[in-house]
Amino acid sequence: MSKRIWVERNKDGSWDAFSDDGAHIKFGKGRGQFTPGDLMKIALAGCAALSSNFAIESTLGEGKGAKIVVDGTYDADNDSYINFNETLMIDATDADLSPEDVEKLKKRVRAHVDKGCTVKHTYEQVTPVRMDIEVRS
Numbered sequence: 597m598s599k600r601i602w603v604e605r606n607k608d609g610s611w612d613a614f615s616d617d618g619a620h621i622k623f624g625k626g627r628g629q630f631t632p633g634d635l636m637k638i639a640l641a642g643c644a645a646l647s648s649n650f651a652i653e654s655t656l657g658e659g660k661g662a663k664i665v666v667d668g669t670y671d672a673d674n675d676s677y678i679n680f681n682e683t684l685m686i687d688a689t690d691a692d693l694s695p696e697d698v699e700k701l702k703k704r705v706r707a708h709v710d711k712g713c714t715v716k717h718t719y720e721q722v723t724p725v726r727m728d729i730e731v732r733s
Contacts, residue, residue: 633677636719637666640680643715651704652686655697662686662705680719684709 603613610624623630641664652660668680
């Protein structure tokens with residue numbers, strides 16, 4: 597079972613998200629705040645970052661990582677994203693990799709993300725969402 601997440605509204609209209617283990621993030625629709633759509637992109641990029649980290653560090657060294665950029669095509673008529681585009685940029689300029697080594701690294705990173713990225717797996721399929729509404733009175 598996954599950890600429990602909940603959100604609570606603030607007086608200024610922003611929201612705070614919390615988890616059982618103490619994680620916290622502020623979001624909303626105001627300036628300087630991540631929207632829920634932004635958080636979807638962050639989840640995809642973050643999942644790729646964590647999934648690819650071992651392959652990158654084992655090739656380039658501890659502390660090395662990737663910059664991951666995600667954008668998407670928003671369909672206003674259906675109020676949904678119809679696709680996401682993800683780019684993993686790995687700075688290997690200090691590593692003196694051969695073209696063959698570069699291809700091996702790209703293949704390893706893709707394999708790690710394809711195997712370990714739950715968010716990518718979820719987005720690539722139709723994922724039903726059940727919503728219950730409780731009103732305390």
